[in-house]
Amino acid sequence: MSDLFDILLSVSFWAAAIRIASPLIFATMGELICERAGVLNLGIEGIMVIGAFAGWMAVYLGAPLWLGVTAAMAAGMLFGLLHATLTVPFGLSQHVVGLGVTMLATSTSYFAYRLALPEVTSPPKIAPFAPMDLPILSDIPFLGPVLFQQTALTWAALICAGLVGFVLFRTPLGLAVRAAGENPAAVEAQGLSVTGLRMGAVIVGSGLMAVGGSFLTLSAFSSFFFEMVNGRGWICIALVVFGAWRPGKAVLGALLFAAFDALQIRLQQTPLGAHLPYQVFLMAPYLLSILALILMSRRAEVPAALMVPYRKGER
Amino acid sequence: MRLDPIAAPSLRRQIGLPALALLATIAVAMMLALIAGANPLATLGLIAKGAVGSKFAALETLNRATPLIFTGLAVAVAFRAKLWNIGAEAQLYAGAIVAVLLGTGALSAPMVLPVSALVAMLAGALVLLGPVMLKTRLGVDEVVTTLLLNFVMLLFVSYLLEGPMKDPAGMGWPKSAALIKEARLPRIVEGLRLHWGFALALISALLVWVIQTRTTLGFEMRAVGQNREAARFAGMPVNAVLVKTALLSGGLAALAGWSEVAGLKGHLSSDLSPGFGYTGIIVAMLALLHPLGVVATALFVAAIFVGSDSMSRAAGVPTYIADMLLATALLFMVLALMLTRYRVVWK
Numbered sequence: 001m002s003d004l005f006d007i008l009l010s011v012s013f014w015a016a017a018i019r020i021a022s023p024l025i026f027a028t029m030g031e032l033i034c035e036r037a038g039v040l041n042l043g044i045e046g047i048m049v050i051g052a053f054a055g056w057m058a059v060y061l062g063a064p065l066w067l068g069v070t071a072a073m074a075a076g077m078l079f080g081l082l083h084a085t086l087t088v089p090f091g092l093s094q095h096v097v098g099l100g101v102t103m104l105a106t107s108t109s110y111f112a113y114r115l116a117l118p119e120v121t122s123p124p125k126i127a128p129f130a131p132m133d134l135p136i137l138s139d140i141p142f143l144g145p146v147l148f149q150q151t152a153l154t155w156a157a158l159i160c161a162g163l164v165g166f167v168l169f170r171t172p173l174g175l176a177v178r179a180a181g182e183n184p185a186a187v188e189a190q191g192l193s194v195t196g197l198r199m200g201a202v203i204v205g206s207g208l209m210a211v212g213g214s215f216l217t218l219s220a221f222s223s224f225f226f227e228m229v230n231g232r233g234w235i236c237i238a239l240v241v242f243g244a245w246r247p248g249k250a251v252l253g254a255l256l257f258a259a260f261d262a263l264q265i266r267l268q269q270t271p272l273g274a275h276l277p278y279q280v281f282l283m284a285p286y287l288l289s290i291l292a293l294i295l296m297s298r299r300a301e302v303p304a305a306l307m308v309p310y311r312k313g314e315r
Numbered sequence: 316m317r318l319d320p321i322a323a324p325s326l327r328r329q330i331g332l333p334a335l336a337l338l339a340t341i342a343v344a345m346m347l348a349l350i351a352g353a354n355p356l357a358t359l360g361l362i363a364k365g366a367v368g369s370k371f372a373a374l375e376t377l378n379r380a381t382p383l384i385f386t387g388l389a390v391a392v393a394f395r396a397k398l399w400n401i402g403a404e405a406q407l408y409a410g411a412i413v414a415v416l417l418g419t420g421a422l423s424a425p426m427v428l429p430v431s432a433l434v435a436m437l438a439g440a441l442v443l444l445g446p447v448m449l450k451t452r453l454g455v456d457e458v459v460t461t462l463l464l465n466f467v468m469l470l471f472v473s474y475l476l477e478g479p480m481k482d483p484a485g486m487g488w489p490k491s492a493a494l495i496k497e498a499r500l501p502r503i504v505e506g507l508r509l510h511w512g513f514a515l516a517l518i519s520a521l522l523v524w525v526i527q528t529r530t531t532l533g534f535e536m537r538a539v540g541q542n543r544e545a546a547r548f549a550g551m552p553v554n555a556v557l558v559k560t561a562l563l564s565g566g567l568a569a570l571a572g573w574s575e576v577a578g579l580k581g582h583l584s585s586d587l588s589p590g591f592g593y594t595g596i597i598v599a600m601l602a603l604l605h606p607l608g609v610v611a612t613a614l615f616v617a618a619i620f621v622g623s624d625s626m627s628r629a630a631g632v633p634t635y636i637a638d639m640l641l642a643t644a645l646l647f648m649v650l651a652l653m654l655t656r657y658r659v660v661w662k
Contacts, residue, residue, distance in 0.1 A: 042458070082646075089316050092649050095399055095458065099596055100646045107638030114633035115351055195316075234462045241456070279474035286463045293460060297453040311318060 003270040013262055014146040018154060019220065021251075021258035023048075025157040026212030027236040028243070028250050029164045030076075030205040035240055036168060037201030038181035038305040042098025043083045044209050045233030046105030050075045051210025053109035056217035056224040057116065059126045068218055069153070069211055076210020077203050079105045084202035088195050091309030102233070110226060123223035129153050153219045158251075160208065165247035177201050181303035184310040194310045209233070231286065238289035242296050245303060253292070261285050318657040329655050336647035343643050344636065351632040358630055365625025366618035372625065374508050378579060380610075380617035382407070382588070384516035385571035386595025387602065387609040388523050393564040395527070395604050396540040398557055402446065402461030403568040404592025405468035406439035410569025412472065413438045414576035415480060415491045415583045418498030427498045432573055439569020440562040442468070447561040451554040465592065473585050482582070491583040500578035512574030516610075519567060523606040526563070536560050568592065597645045603652070616641060 007013050027048055034041040041047075055072035059065055079101055086097045117124070129151035132138070137148040168174035179187045180197040187194050212232075217224050239257065243250025264281040267273055273281070321328075344362075345355035367373045386403045393400035400406075417431035446464065449455040475481075476489040484492070500510040527533035535556045538546045547553045571591055576583055598616050602608030623637035 086646065086650060090650060090653060091318065092653055096596075096600060096649055097646065099401065099593075100642050100649070103593070103597070103638060104642035104646065107635050107642055111347070111633050111635040111639055114635060118631070118633075231463065231466045234459055237459050238463070241459075277474045277478060279470040279477075283467050283470045286466045290460050290463055293455050294449060294453060297449075297455045 023215035030208030033205035043101030046102030048213030051213025055214030072214035080206025336651035361626035362622035366622030382571035383613035387598030389568035390599035406568035407572035410435035411572030424497035435573035436566030440565035443565030510578030512578035
C-alpha cells in the first residue's frame, strides 16, 4: 500500500501521466472532430503510424522538429482526404474504408521505412523535443517539473484541445460541423454543404491524429519502431465515447487513462509486480478502455447522424 | 456531385468495374516497384513466379491460404449480419491455445483431433461472445471492443508462452511444447507439404454456403444484416441471431489458429499469425462476403503474400508492398462495387 502512495506522491509519476496523455489528446481530438461531423474514422490507428513515421523521417533527413510535425500533419491530412472522399461523397461503409485506410497507411509507412533504411537493425535516433525550461515556473516545487518541464508538443496538445473545444462550441463553423453530425438535412437547408463540412472535419481531424502519432517519435521515443502505435488509435476511439463527444471530458479521460498507464508501469517495479506476470499490467490499459465503454454505454449522447452517409434529397 | 441509383446494372458494368479495380491495383504495384528502383514488369513476374512458379511455391501458397480461408469465412459470416467482428486475430489465438492444451498429451488418438477442433471452435466463439453480449445487452459498439481484445489476447499468449505453457526444452525461447504425433493433422498426400487443414477449410466454406443459402438461420442472418429494425419488426429474434452468428464466426476464426498449430507449425509461438485475422477482412470483402468466393480470394491474397516474399528477396522491393497492394485492392474494390449500383452525376 505504501508503495502506491509513494508512486502517487512522486513528481515523476505525474510528469509521466501528462507525457503519456499528450499523443492521446491530439488523436482523441482528431477523432472527436470527425465523429462530431458524422464520420467514424477507423483510419486513426494507421494515420497515427504514418504521422509517427513521416515526422520522424523528415527530422531524420535534416528538417527542424516543427517541420517534422508539419510533415506528419500533411501526411495525416492526405490519408484523411482519401478517407473523406470515399466515405462522404461516395458514402462507402465507414467501417470498411476506415480499416482499409489503417492498413494502407500502416503498410505505406513500413514500406517507405524499409525503402529508406534497408539494412538497419537498430532504429536510428533523432534529437527529439527537449523539455522546456521556463524561468521561475519550471523551478516551482512539484508543479514545476510536472507541468513546466514538459516538451513544447505537450503544451501544443493542451492548447489544441482548448482550441477544438472553442471552435466546436463557440463559433458558427463549429455549430455547422456539429449540425452536420446531428441533422445534415437542416445544414443543407441553411445553404451550407454537408459534404464540404464533413470532408473538412475528417481531413483536419486526421491531421491531428498524425500529429499525435508524431509525438511518439519526436517527443517520446526518438526512433521509429514497427508496431509502436500499438492500439493507441483504438484506445482514442474509446476515449471519445468515454468523453461523451465533449473535448473537455475527453481530455480528462485521456489524463485519467494516462495516469493509470503510468501507474501500471511503476507498479511492475513493486513487490506486487513480482507476484503478477508483467503481461497483466500491460493488458490493463486495453481492459480499462473496454470498461470505460461499458460504463458510458447507457449515458452516451452519440451524434445522431454518426455513420449515416448523407445523400442530398434522400431521407 | 450526385449518386443516382441504377435500377438494373448492365453485365458490362458489373464485370467491368471490378476488373478495372484489379487493373488499377496492378498499376499501383508497378508504380511502387518503380519507386523502389525495380523494373515494374519484372517485379510483377517475380511475384507471380514466387507464388505459383514451382511445386514448392504453389504448395506454400495453398498453405498460406488455409488460415485466410478460415478468417475470411469468419469475417464474411459476421459482416453479412452487420456484426463487425474485427477480433478474428484474438479468436485465432484462442483456437491455437486449445490445440496445444489438448494436443500435448491430455488426449490421445483417435479422440484428440476431433475433440480439440471442437473445443477450439468453442473457445473462439466464447472470445467473440463477450463483445457481442456487450453489444446486445448494453449497446457497446463491438468494433472497438473486438479490436482491443486482440491486444489483450496477444499479451495473454505471451504470458502463457513465458509461463505455464513454456516448453522446458525450448532453450529459453517463448514457445510451447510440440504437439504429440496423434494431435497433428496429417498431410493430404504423402510427400507433399500440404496438410488436411486445407481440405477442412474448403469443407467449411461449403458448409457455410449451405447454412447461408439453405437454412432458416442463414435467411435470418441476411435479414438482420440488411435491415435490423425491419427484422425486429417482422418478429425475428435479432439478438439471438447475432449471438448465433458470433458463435459461428468466432468458431471459424479459431479453426485458423488450430489448423496452423496442428497442421503446419506443431507448436504455439507468439508470431503464429502475421495478422491473418485482419487480412481476413480483405479476403471477405474482396469475395463480396460470399463463402465460396472467400476460397478464391484467400488463394489470391495468399499468392500476393507468398509471391511478394520471394520477389522481395530477389528484387529488393520491400515485402510490405503486399500489404499496400491488398489495402489498395480493398479500397478500389468497395468503390467499384458501389459504382456498379450508382451512377455519378456531376452538376
